[in-house]
Amino acid sequence: MSFNELRKDYLLDRWVVIATERGRRPTDFAKQERQKTKSGICPMCPGNEHMTPPAVLVYLKTNRGIKKSKDENSFRHKNWLIRCVPNLFPAFAPPKEKIDSGQIWKGNDLAVAVGHHEVLIESPNHDEHPADVQIPQLMLVVNSYINRLRELAAKPYVKYVSIFRNHGLEAGASLSHAHSQIIATPFTPRIVSDELKASKRFWKKTRKCVFCDIMKKERKGPRLILENSKFVVFAPYASVHPMEFWILPKKHEATLLDLSQSEAKTFAETLKTCLSGLKRLLNDPPYNYGFHLTIKKDTCDFYHWHLEVYPKLAIWAGFEKSTGIYINTVTPETAAESLRKTISS
Amino acid sequence: MSFNELRKDYLLDRWVVIATERGRRPTDFAKQERQKTKSGICPMCPGNEHMTPPAVLVYLKTNRGIKKSKDENSFRHKNWLIRCVPNLFPAFAPPKEKIDSGQIWKGNDLAVAVGHHEVLIESPNHDEHPADVQIPQLMLVVNSYINRLRELAAKPYVKYVSIFRNHGLEAGASLSHAHSQIIATPFTPRIVSDELKASKRFWKKTRKCVFCDIMKKERKGPRLILENSKFVVFAPYASVHPMEFWILPKKHEATLLDLSQSEAKTFAETLKTCLSGLKRLLNDPPYNYGFHLTIKKDTCDFYHWHLEVYPKLAIWAGFEKSTGIYINTVTPETAAESLRKTISS
Numbered sequence: 001m002s003f004n005e006l007r008k009d010y011l012l013d014r015w016v017v018i019a020t021e022r023g024r025r026p027t028d029f030a031k032q033e034r035q036k037t038k039s040g041i042c043p044m045c046p047g048n049e050h051m052t053p054p055a056v057l058v059y060l061k062t063n064r065g066i067k068k069s070k071d072e073n074s075f076r077h078k079n080w081l082i083r084c085v086p087n088l089f090p091a092f093a094p095p096k097e098k099i100d101s102g103q104i105w106k107g108n109d110l111a112v113a114v115g116h117h118e119v120l121i122e123s124p125n126h127d128e129h130p131a132d133v134q135i136p137q138l139m140l141v142v143n144s145y146i147n148r149l150r151e152l153a154a155k156p157y158v159k160y161v162s163i164f165r166n167h168g169l170e171a172g173a174s175l176s177h178a179h180s181q182i183i184a185t186p187f188t189p190r191i192v193s194d195e196l197k198a199s200k201r202f203w204k205k206t207r208k209c210v211f212c213d214i215m216k217k218e219r220k221g222p223r224l225i226l227e228n229s230k231f232v233v234f235a236p237y238a239s240v241h242p243m244e245f246w247i248l249p250k251k252h253e254a255t256l257l258d259l260s261q262s263e264a265k266t267f268a269e270t271l272k273t274c275l276s277g278l279k280r281l282l283n284d285p286p287y288n289y290g291f292h293l294t295i296k297k298d299t300c301d302f303y304h305w306h307l308e309v310y311p312k313l314a315i316w317a318g319f320e321k322s323t324g325i326y327i328n329t330v331t332p333e334t335a336a337e338s339l340r341k342t343i344s345s
Numbered sequence: 346m347s348f349n350e351l352r353k354d355y356l357l358d359r360w361v362v363i364a365t366e367r368g369r370r371p372t373d374f375a376k377q378e379r380q381k382t383k384s385g386i387c388p389m390c391p392g393n394e395h396m397t398p399p400a401v402l403v404y405l406k407t408n409r410g411i412k413k414s415k416d417e418n419s420f421r422h423k424n425w426l427i428r429c430v431p432n433l434f435p436a437f438a439p440p441k442e443k444i445d446s447g448q449i450w451k452g453n454d455l456a457v458a459v460g461h462h463e464v465l466i467e468s469p470n471h472d473e474h475p476a477d478v479q480i481p482q483l484m485l486v487v488n489s490y491i492n493r494l495r496e497l498a499a500k501p502y503v504k505y506v507s508i509f510r511n512h513g514l515e516a517g518a519s520l521s522h523a524h525s526q527i528i529a530t531p532f533t534p535r536i537v538s539d540e541l542k543a544s545k546r547f548w549k550k551t552r553k554c555v556f557c558d559i560m561k562k563e564r565k566g567p568r569l570i571l572e573n574s575k576f577v578v579f580a581p582y583a584s585v586h587p588m589e590f591w592i593l594p595k596k597h598e599a600t601l602l603d604l605s606q607s608e609a610k611t612f613a614e615t616l617k618t619c620l621s622g623l624k625r626l627l628n629d630p631p632y633n634y635g636f637h638l639t640i641k642k643d644t645c646d647f648y649h650w651h652l653e654v655y656p657k658l659a660i661w662a663g664f665e666k667s668t669g670i671y672i673n674t675v676t677p678e679t680a681a682e683s684l685r686k687t688i689s690s
Contacts, residue, residue: 007583010559011543012536016583016671024674026588026683029658031628091664091672109583164663172662181664189668191357198356214355238352238361238454243371283376290667310666313374317517318509319436319526321655322635323534326361327436329369338371 003093003112006186010109013190017113021089044121044177049076049083056118057084057147059140066140068147082140083121084148084182090117092183099157104186114157116184120144121177129167129178131276131284138268139261141180145291146256146264152184153257153295160188161295168286171312192292196299203302211304215248222333225340226273230266233274235332235339242330243282243311245274245339254303255293271307277343278311286312348438348457351531355454358535362458366434389466389522394421394428401463402429402492404485411485413492427485428466429493429527435462437528444502449531459502461529465489466522474512474523476621476629483613484606486525490636491601491609497529498602498640505533506640513631516657537637541644548647556649560593567678570685571618575611578619580677580684587675588627588656590619590684599648600638616652622688623656631657 005018043051054071059082071077092115105111122141123133130138145163152161165180166173173179188196202210218224218234225245226233233247247270249263259267278285293305320326350363388396399416404427416422437460450456467486468478475483490508497506510525511518518524533541547555563569563579570590571578578592592615594608604612623630638650665671 009583010581011540011555013539014583014585014669014671016585016673018583018676019672019674020676022674024587026626026675026680029587029627029630029656029675031630160668162664162668164667166662170660172660183664185668185670189670191667191669194358195356210356236355238354238359238363240359240361242369242374281371282374285374285376288663288666290663292667308667310663311374315515315517316661317511318633318635318655319507319528321633322509322536322637322653323505323507323530324359324536325530325534326359327364328361329364329367330371330374331363331365335371 003114004091006111006113008109015187015190017091019089019091019113021091021093042126042175042177044083044119044175044179045126046078046080046124049078052076052083052085052119053088055080055083055085056151057144058082059144080124081137082123082144084144085119085121087117087119087181092117092185094155095157101157104157111186114186116152116155116158116182118148118182120148120180120182122180123178126177129275130165130272131279133178133272135265135268135272138272139264142259142264142268145180145182146259148182149256149293149295152182155184157186158184159295160185160192161293162189162290163293164288164290166288168284168312171286171288173286188294188296192294195292196294196303199302199304200299209252209302209304211248211306212252215250223336225336226270226343228266228270230263231270233270235336237332239328239330239332239335240326241310242313242328243278243285243335243339244328244332245309245335247271247274247307247309249305252304254300255295255305256291257295273343274309274339277339278309281338281342282311282313288312348459349436351456351458353454360532360535362436364434364436364458366436387471387520387522389428389464389520389524390471391423391425391469394423397421397428397430397464398433400425400428400430401496402489403427404489425469426482427468427489429489430464430466432462432464432526437462437530439500440502446502449502456531459531461497461500461503461527463493463527465493465525465527467525468523471522474620475510475617476624478523478617480610480613480617483617484609487604487609487613490525490527491604493527494601494638494640497527500529502531503529504640505530505537506638507534507635508638509633509635511631511633513629513657516631516633518631533639533641537639540637541639541648544647544649545644554597554647554649556593556651557597560595568681570681571615571688573611573615575608576615578615580681582677584673584675584677584680585671586655587658587673588623588630588680588684589677590654590680592616592619592652592654594650597649599645600640600650601636618688619654619684622684623654626683626687627656627658633657 058069058077058080060067092113162183199210215232223235289309294303403414403422403425405412437458494506507528544555560577568580634654639648
């Protein structure tokens with residue numbers, strides 16, 4: 001088995017995947033290489049299915065409605081609405097046979113990057129991004145997230161599943177076809193783990209969910225962007241990114257796994273409304289979004305899943321990178337007001 | 346007094362300056378605005394001294410050698426080699442009168458961004474960056490760092506001084522004139538504070554400096570880039586950025602303040618060698634660097650100042666931003682080998 005290395009900093013609780021699969025040499029980063037444009041062929045467009053590994057999940061359009069399936073090794077379904085395929089250059093890769101934690105953890109600063117890294121192709125139409133897509137298609141995306149989350153979370157070596165989306169070249173999307181990514185990791189990432197610890201402390205003290213508490217306050221304040229029957233959207237108090245917003249479900253749930261179809265529909269509508277507001281307000285800016293959730297059963301009481309959306313409008317430079325303090329040039333209150341107005345106009 | 350707000354995340358130990366001084370509206374981030382090029386006038390070039398606030402430090406060329414001075418309010422020195430000026434849009438601003446910690450800390454998630462934010466113009470020549478500059482000029486830069494560090498660290502409301510440099514537009518340098526920045530903060534930033542805690546633990550257990558220990562190992566290993574009489578340069582074991590490297594002084598010192606002139610000279614030479622190697626290898630890539638140091642007297646035993654250099658060759662996207670796990674596509678061993686070869690050729 002050949003895995004990427006997961007290395008921990010000498011002192012900090014900071015883990016890095018040394019991902020050599022792509023086989024990049026240092027000189028690949030020289031300026032002329034950095035500026036190279038990609039070839040014109042999109043490996044995610046229909047007709048190019050052979051350019052990706054077989055799909056682990058496909059939603060197919062059939063005469064009798066939409067059918068869930070997967071590709072066979074030598075066969076790629078053609079008439080698809082969604083395809084979820086393993087990343088050709090995975091940061092985290094599945095073991096070929098059973099693996100125990102002693103084979104994963106090689107020391108306190110070294111592990112093998114066991115896990116999964118998948119690409120979720122959100123539509124057969126190259127440019128059908130969530131800001132513009134029809135709700136039934138976006139529901140398929142949400143259902144794919146849940147489906148993959150369920151399957152990956154059940155694997156014994158998987159401790160967390162990160163579902164995220166990069167939109168636009170400046171936000172790290174090297175291919176412009178509408179897609180999300182799913183990475184399953186052998187440990188809980190630092191940011192989520194810190195949230196879990198803090199929300200557990202709050203719960204022990206008050207027997208309340210801290211996120212329910214935050215939502216209750218933000219619903220009534222100047223940072224509220226949108227509220228409907230099932231979700232609250234607001235610009236967080238200490239937004240790191242200009243125009244950052246979070247979507248929280250009103251129902252206290254630690255993970256996406258129990259989302260009903262009616263909740264999935266409202267979530268798709270909420271997401272589309274917000275992203276299309278952002279697109280209109282700022283002329284289709286690059287952005288990243290990532291789900292925060294837990295797959296651990298014992299954290300259900302105090303954790304609360306949510307989606308964090310980070311427009312990419314600023315550059316983290318020497319100060320941010322060497323200190324971990326951030327500078328945001330738009331107040332969350334102003335951000336919320338602009339998004340609120342755009343959404344309701 | 347009007348200060349920016351310093352806000353802490355609901356749960357995480359993550360602080361954000363809400364910097365409204367620049368008065369940016371959300372729509373300033375729309376695509377046509379983002380792509381606007383700057384006017385042709387460089388406020389850092391000689392002749393444009395009136396475009397900046399008066400300098401807090403100037404190195405002047407005189408008939409009798411180099412003289413240290415500062416501007417008067419209504420007067421700007423002309424014949425300068427270095428100018429350090431307050432940032433026109435400071436993230437952290439000095440109080441107009443004496444301020445106590447009760448006036449700074451407004452709660453456990455809110456403070457006023459008291460401090461300093463300065464721009465150090467490294468040369469009268471627009472393009473004289475550290476990879477190309479003459480050593481005597483780069484020594485003036487290093488001496489300016491020390492000089493400003495000494496003055497800012499002595500202020501009662503200053504708990505940390507971050508000295509950093511952004512090179513290239515993609516690394517956040519909005520002006521291309523050779524310059525560094527200095528930000529003094531009212532608390533120790535998370536990354537440095539975590540390093541302090543971990544190195545203190547190591548010291549309590551072993552009575553040794555963990556950085557001296559790291560250096561001793563890295564000097565003999567595959568990640569070494571350069572070693573001279575006073576400094577060791579290596580690619581750190583868990584490099585977050587492709588081609589990242591750190592410069593550590595061999596002499597155990599917690600801060601820059603006691604650097605001798607002979608050490609400053611060797612540091613300038615070491616920095617120039619490494620940055621010029623990086624420039625030749627990757628065709629002048631964007632980068633950030635930041636000093637890690639302490640200004641607290643009681644941390645001298647276990648902390649060890651160093652410079653961290655982060656070439657900007659990758660984009661942190663949804664995964665990195667929402668989890669705090671990083672993916673680096675170049676092994677530190679390969680990075681070190683390439684830099685070593687380029688430097689010695």
